[in-house]
Amino acid sequence: MMKTLMFLLLLLFITSSSTAASVLPPISAIYVFGDSTVDPGNNDYLPTAFFQANHRPYGEDFPGHIPTGRFTDGLIAPDFMAQLLGLKQFIPPYLNRSVSDRDLLTGVSFASAGSGLDDLTIDFSHALDLTDQVTYFSEAIKRMENSAGQEITNRTVENAMFLISVGSNDMLINYYDLPTRALLNSPSAYSDFLLSRLKPIIQSLYTLGARRFVVAGFPPLGCLPIQVSVGSIIPNPHWLQRVCVDQQNSDAEIYNAKLQSLLNLLQSQNPHARFAYADIYTPLLDMINHPQSYGFERTLEGCCGTGILESGSLCNTMVVTCSNPSTYIFWDSIHPTQAAYKVYANALNNTVLPKLLS
Numbered sequence: 001m002m003k004t005l006m007f008l009l010l011l012l013f014i015t016s017s018s019t020a021a022s023v024l025p026p027i028s029a030i031y032v033f034g035d036s037t038v039d040p041g042n043n044d045y046l047p048t049a050f051f052q053a054n055h056r057p058y059g060e061d062f063p064g065h066i067p068t069g070r071f072t073d074g075l076i077a078p079d080f081m082a083q084l085l086g087l088k089q090f091i092p093p094y095l096n097r098s099v100s101d102r103d104l105l106t107g108v109s110f111a112s113a114g115s116g117l118d119d120l121t122i123d124f125s126h127a128l129d130l131t132d133q134v135t136y137f138s139e140a141i142k143r144m145e146n147s148a149g150q151e152i153t154n155r156t157v158e159n160a161m162f163l164i165s166v167g168s169n170d171m172l173i174n175y176y177d178l179p180t181r182a183l184l185n186s187p188s189a190y191s192d193f194l195l196s197r198l199k200p201i202i203q204s205l206y207t208l209g210a211r212r213f214v215v216a217g218f219p220p221l222g223c224l225p226i227q228v229s230v231g232s233i234i235p236n237p238h239w240l241q242r243v244c245v246d247q248q249n250s251d252a253e254i255y256n257a258k259l260q261s262l263l264n265l266l267q268s269q270n271p272h273a274r275f276a277y278a279d280i281y282t283p284l285l286d287m288i289n290h291p292q293s294y295g296f297e298r299t300l301e302g303c304c305g306t307g308i309l310e311s312g313s314l315c316n317t318m319v320v321t322c323s324n325p326s327t328y329i330f331w332d333s334i335h336p337t338q339a340a341y342k343v344y345a346n347a348l349n350n351t352v353l354p355k356l357l358s
Helices: 002-022 075-083 121-126 130-148 150-158 168-177 185-207 223-233 246-269 280-289 338-351
Strands: 030-034 107-109 162-164 214-216 274-278 298-302 328-330
Touching: 030 075, 030 130, 075 107, 075 162, 075 168, 121 168, 130 150, 162 185, 168 185, 168 223, 168 246, 168 274, 185 214, 185 246, 214 246, 223 298, 246 274, 246 280, 280 298, 280 328, 280 338, 328 338
Parallel strands: 030 107, 030 162, 162 214, 214 274, 298 328
Antiparallel strands: none
8 A cells, every 4th residue: 555655656746747847937028029910119219100000099998098109999919918928018119218128028019010021011111120120129138138137138038928920011012002022923932932031030039049939920811901992993703892802811821821830840940949820810810700709890891980991190080980999800901909909819828828838
C-alpha cells in the first residue's frame, strides 16, 4: 500500500512538473504594428491628412466622447486585448509625447493608418512603413532600459505579445482600386510578394527579443463597404446590388493560407518562440452572414454618412451619423465598429492566447 502511494505521489509530481514547465509566463505587454485597424492615433502626429481620424464623429463612444485617432467609434481590438489581459485600459500611440517610459512596459502601438508592406502603398499614404515602426520599437527598448534596467526590459519584451495587422491596404490600393500591381501579378503572386516583405519584419522583431507573435490575416476584403460599393457599379451579375465581391474574398483566403504556412515555417525554425495566426476573416464573415447572433442589424454599410464611401477625412461632422453604432458591423466604409472589434478581441482571446501561453 505504501509503495503504491509513493508511486502515485511520484507520478503526480512528475506530471505537475511537466505541466508547469510547458506553461509560459503571462503576457507582460502588447506591442502593436500595422495599419489603421490597430493605430490608436500615431497618424495624429504625421502628415497623412486623409489617413487621420482625430476628428468627430470618430470616437463618439470612446470614454469622454473624444476622437483619439482610432478609426472607429470607440475602442479597437488591441484595447480590448489589453483589458482582457489586465494590462491597461487602452493601448496608447507611441508618438504621443505623453506616453511615459512606464507606459512602454505594458504596451504601446507603433501602427500607422495607411501603412502597408508594398512601397507603393507608403508612397500613396505617407504613413509609417513597418521598418519605421520597428525602428521606433528599437528606440522604445532603449527608453525602457534607461528607466527600468536591461533585465526588466529583456523580460518584458520576451514575454510580450507582438501583434501585427497589415497588408489589406496593399490589396485595396494597389491591386483593386488602383490596380498597378494587378497588371503584372496574380493574387497568389502578389500575396507571395507581400509575405516576402513581412518575413524580415518578423525576423527583425525576433532579433530585438520578441518571442510571442500574433499576425492577423486579411478580412473578407470583398465585404468591406467601400469594395461592395465599387463592385456594385461594375457590370456583373450583381450590378447595382450591395453584395460581397466573391473574387476579392477568395483572394483574401489565398493570402491567409500562405500566411499560415509562413507562420508554421517560422515556428519550426524557432521552437522557443510562438507564432499564432489571428483569423479575422472567419469572425467578420460570420457577423455579416448571421448578424442577429451578435446583435447587429446593418452589415454592408457603415454608420458614418451614407456608409458606402466615407472614411478618414470624408467621415466628418458634415455628414450624418447613425444613432446606434452598436447595431452596425462597420463604422465607416472600411473599419469595424467598437462592437465588432470586441467580437474580434474575444475570438483572439479564445483561439490565440492559448497558443502563446503553452
